[in-house]
Amino acid sequence: MNKNLRELLGDLPFTAEIDWMLRSKNRPRKDHFNLDRLQKSLPAAVEVVKPFAESATPGKKVLFFATLHYWIEQSAYLGLVLAGMGHDVTLLTLPYSEWHKQKDKFTQRQRVLHTYDALACLSPLVKHVSMLDMQSSSLATHGTLRAVRHDDLPEKILADIKEVSLWDVQYTLMREEVDMNDAGDKALYDLRIERNTFAAKAALQFMQTEKPDVVLIPNGLILEMGIVFRVARHLGIDAVTYEFNDQREQIWLAQNSSIMQQETDYLVDARCSQPMTDEMFERVADLENARRGARVWGKSKRLWQYVSSQGAAETRKMLNLDDRPVVMLAANVLGDSLTLGRDIFAASMTEWITKTVQYFAKRTDVQMVIRVHPGEKLVPQAKSMGTVVKEALPELPSHIHVIGALDKVNTYDLIEIADVGLAYTTTVGLETTMNGRPVISCGRTHYRGRGITIDPNTWEEYYATLEKVLSDIPAHQMTEKQIEFAWNYAYRFFFEYPRPFPWRLMNFWDDLAEHPLESVLSEEGMAQFKDTFDFLVGEPFTWKN
Structure with missing residues (x-):
C-alpha cells in the first residue's frame, strides 16, 4: 500500500x-x-x-x-x-x-x-x-x-x-x-x-x-x-x-x-554540609582514576576516554607546549539534551566557543588547548566543536591547539597541565576544580554558583574575568577549602544524586x-x-x- x-x-x-x-x-x-x-x-x-x-x-x-x-x-x-x-x-x-x-x-x-x-x-x-x-x-x-x-x-x-x-x-x-x-x-x-x-x-x-x-x-x-x-x-x-x-x-x-x-540545590542544601570520610574520598578517586586510565567503572560499559593517561610531561611534549600558561576549553557534545536550555550570556555554546577562540587568537601570551568531547565519536552526525573552531579561525594560530574526539590525548592529562579551565556544562569543569585550577563557568551547569567556579553573567563580565584571571593566574588558584568542597560536591553528585x-x-x-x-x-x-x-x-x- x-x-x-x-x-x-x-x-x-x-x-x-x-x-x-x-x-x-x-x-x-x-x-x-x-x-x-x-x-x-x-x-x-x-x-x-x-x-x-x-x-x-x-x-x-x-x-x-x-x-x-x-x-x-x-x-x-x-x-x-x-x-x-x-x-x-x-x-x-x-x-x-x-x-x-x-x-x-x-x-x-x-x-x-x-x-x-x-x-x-x-x-x-x-x-x-x-x-x-x-x-x-x-x-x-x-x-x-x-x-x-x-x-x-x-x-x-x-x-x-x-x-x-x-x-x-x-x-x-x-x-x-x-x-x-x-x-x-x-x-x-x-x-x-x-x-x-x-x-x-x-x-x-x-x-x-x-x-x-x-x-x-x-x-x-x-x-x-x-x-x-x-x-x-x-x-x-x-x-x-x-x-x-x-x-x-x-x-x-x-x-x-x-x-x-x-x-x-536540594542536594547541596541537604548533603554538602556533611563531612567527607576517607572512604568517600577514595571512592571519588577510584572513579577519577578509572577515567584517567580509560577503564570502565562500576556497572557501566562506557569509556569516558579512549586513551589512558600519558602523563603531563609527555602530553606537553606531544602538543609542543612551552612555558606560557595553558588555558583549557572543554566542550560538550552538540545535540545532547543535557546542553539544551543552558545558555546564560551566550546565545549558544557555538557562539561562546566562536567568540572565545577569536579572543584567544590575539592573546599570544598564553596557550589554548580546546578539548573536543570524546563523546563526539558516538554521534558522528553531530556538528563537531572542531568544525566550529575552524569556522571561527580558518587559519589556526600556533598557540591554539584543537584536540579532536579521536585524538590520542587523555583529557585528565590536559586538566593536569592546565592553569585555567573554561567550561560550558561539561563535568570536566567540576573535575578541573577538584584539581585546584580556577574554572570560568559559562553555561548553566549544576556545579555553577557553588563557590568553586568563577561565574560571569554577561559578555562584558566574561571578557573582564578573562583579563583579570590571565593577568594574575596564581592569585586565582583555588583555596584548600574550595577544593575540599569540590570533592564533597563531586561525591554527592556522582554517588548520591543517582x-x-x-x-x-x-x-x-x-x-x-x-x-x-x-x-x-x-x-x-x-x-x-x-x-x-x-x-x-x-x-x-x-x-x-
Missing part, C-alpha cells in the same frame, strides 16, 4: 480498524514501533503484581506519560510496580516512532491499535489512554492530528511550545544553528510546533479533567515529554522527571524540574531478566528500591546513611 493511499484511507472512518482486525493484527510487525515483546510478557507480569496491589494501602493518583516504543515498554513495568504499591496509575501514551517525520494517518492509527492491544491486559491495575485517541473534535479525528488553534492555550504554554520546539530541532539536527529561511529547518520546526501544540492541548484537557496528584514523565525537557511537563507545572501539579546515566541499576530523577537541567533502580532504559529486557517483577516487589527488592519508587511519585527526598 503506497503512502498516498495510506493517507487517504487514514481519513476514512474505521478503515484502519477493519484492516487491523482482518489482516494486520496477527501479522509479524515490520514497523519500527513494535511492542510485540511487551505484549507477550505482560500477562504473566500482571499476575505477579495482582496480589501485591490487592493488599497495598491506597496511594496517589499518578498520571504517567510515555512516548516512543522503548519508553512505553519500560513505563508499562514501572506502572505495574507503582500499582503494586497501591497507587492509582494511568498510563497516557503517544505512540510515535518518528518525532521528526510526519507519518501517514493509516499507519499512525494502526500504531494506536497496536498499543491498545499490547497494553490491554494492564487493566484494571493500570489504566491506559492514548493521547492520539482522545474523543474530542478539537483535538483529534480518528486518532490523527488536526490543526489545533493556538488561541485555545494560555500565553505561557504557547511560549513553552516555541522554546521546546526549537530545542527539538536542535536535538534532531544535532546543531545549534536553526535557519528559518532553510526549507528543511523550517519544515521540521513547523512539525514540532504542530505536534507540541496538540500535546499541550491534550495534556491540558486531560489533567484538568482527571486532576492527578503527580505526573511522571521521562526526560521532561524535549519533544512532547517536555510539553507535558510544562503543562503539569502550569497547572500547579507536581511533576517528576527521570533519565539514566551510564551506570546500570541507577536512575536520575527530579521533582518539579526537568532532570536534564540537573538542578542540585538513585537505585532496577531497569535502565538501555538494555531494559536484560535488566528485567536480572530483576524480575517478583524480585523487585519482594521484601528484599523493596528494601533496595522502595525509596526510589516513592521519590518517583513525589515523596520528599531522603538519604540513607
Whole structure:
C-alpha cells in the first residue's frame, strides 16, 4: 500500500480498524514501533503484581506519560510496580516512532491499535489512554492530528511550545544553528510546533479533567515529554522527571524540574554540609582514576576516554607546549539534551566557543588547548566543536591547539597541565576544580554558583574575568577549602544524586531478566528500591546513611 493511499484511507472512518482486525493484527510487525515483546510478557507480569496491589494501602493518583516504543515498554513495568504499591496509575501514551517525520494517518492509527492491544491486559491495575485517541473534535479525528488553534492555550504554554520546539530541532539536527529561511529547518520546526501544540492541548484537557496528584514523565525537557511537563507545572501539579546515566541499576530523577537541567540545590542544601570520610574520598578517586586510565567503572560499559593517561610531561611534549600558561576549553557534545536550555550570556555554546577562540587568537601570551568531547565519536552526525573552531579561525594560530574526539590525548592529562579551565556544562569543569585550577563557568551547569567556579553573567563580565584571571593566574588558584568542597560536591553528585533502580532504559529486557517483577516487589527488592519508587511519585527526598 503506497503512502498516498495510506493517507487517504487514514481519513476514512474505521478503515484502519477493519484492516487491523482482518489482516494486520496477527501479522509479524515490520514497523519500527513494535511492542510485540511487551505484549507477550505482560500477562504473566500482571499476575505477579495482582496480589501485591490487592493488599497495598491506597496511594496517589499518578498520571504517567510515555512516548516512543522503548519508553512505553519500560513505563508499562514501572506502572505495574507503582500499582503494586497501591497507587492509582494511568498510563497516557503517544505512540510515535518518528518525532521528526510526519507519518501517514493509516499507519499512525494502526500504531494506536497496536498499543491498545499490547497494553490491554494492564487493566484494571493500570489504566491506559492514548493521547492520539482522545474523543474530542478539537483535538483529534480518528486518532490523527488536526490543526489545533493556538488561541485555545494560555500565553505561557504557547511560549513553552516555541522554546521546546526549537530545542527539538536542535536535538534532531544535532546543531545549534536553526535557519528559518532553510526549507528543511523550517519544515521540521513547523512539525514540532504542530505536534507540541496538540500535546499541550491534550495534556491540558486531560489533567484538568482527571486532576492527578503527580505526573511522571521521562526526560521532561524535549519533544512532547517536555510539553507535558510544562503543562503539569502550569497547572500547579507536581511533576517528576527521570533519565539514566551510564551506570546500570541507577536512575536520575527530579521533582518539579526537568532532570536534564540537573538542578542540585536540594542536594547541596541537604548533603554538602556533611563531612567527607576517607572512604568517600577514595571512592571519588577510584572513579577519577578509572577515567584517567580509560577503564570502565562500576556497572557501566562506557569509556569516558579512549586513551589512558600519558602523563603531563609527555602530553606537553606531544602538543609542543612551552612555558606560557595553558588555558583549557572543554566542550560538550552538540545535540545532547543535557546542553539544551543552558545558555546564560551566550546565545549558544557555538557562539561562546566562536567568540572565545577569536579572543584567544590575539592573546599570544598564553596557550589554548580546546578539548573536543570524546563523546563526539558516538554521534558522528553531530556538528563537531572542531568544525566550529575552524569556522571561527580558518587559519589556526600556533598557540591554539584543537584536540579532536579521536585524538590520542587523555583529557585528565590536559586538566593536569592546565592553569585555567573554561567550561560550558561539561563535568570536566567540576573535575578541573577538584584539581585546584580556577574554572570560568559559562553555561548553566549544576556545579555553577557553588563557590568553586568563577561565574560571569554577561559578555562584558566574561571578557573582564578573562583579563583579570590571565593577568594574575596564581592569585586565582583555588583555596584548600574550595577544593575540599569540590570533592564533597563531586561525591554527592556522582554517588548520591543517582538513585537505585532496577531497569535502565538501555538494555531494559536484560535488566528485567536480572530483576524480575517478583524480585523487585519482594521484601528484599523493596528494601533496595522502595525509596526510589516513592521519590518517583513525589515523596520528599531522603538519604540513607
